[in-house]
Amino acid sequence: MPNHTKGAGPVNPAKNPPFEEALQKLEAVVEAMESDDLPLETLLARYEEGAKLVKVCQEKLAEAELKIQQLEKNAASEMKLKPLALAEE
Secondary structure (H helix, E strand, O other), rough: OOOOOOOOOOOOOOOOOOHHHHHHHHHHHHHHHOOOOOOHHHHHHHHHHHHHHHHHHHHHHHHHEEEEEEHHHHHHHOOOOOOOOOOOO
């Protein structure tokens, strides 16, 4: 039986793909699992691949959230009002 994963190849754990690529692969895995009449072993392999891609996406989102929090913290400390030292004439 042909394997129709539409480009959803295995995830390389040594090099995580960018978020957009991982999400696209995850969508392809889900689509293949929903649309094809796959044998149980293939479904399990796709599920495992999807689980790895979900983890990659969650890690990338967590990293982005942390960066945003750090940027907001830095921006908040830089945007504090400082007393204006008026020069006396």
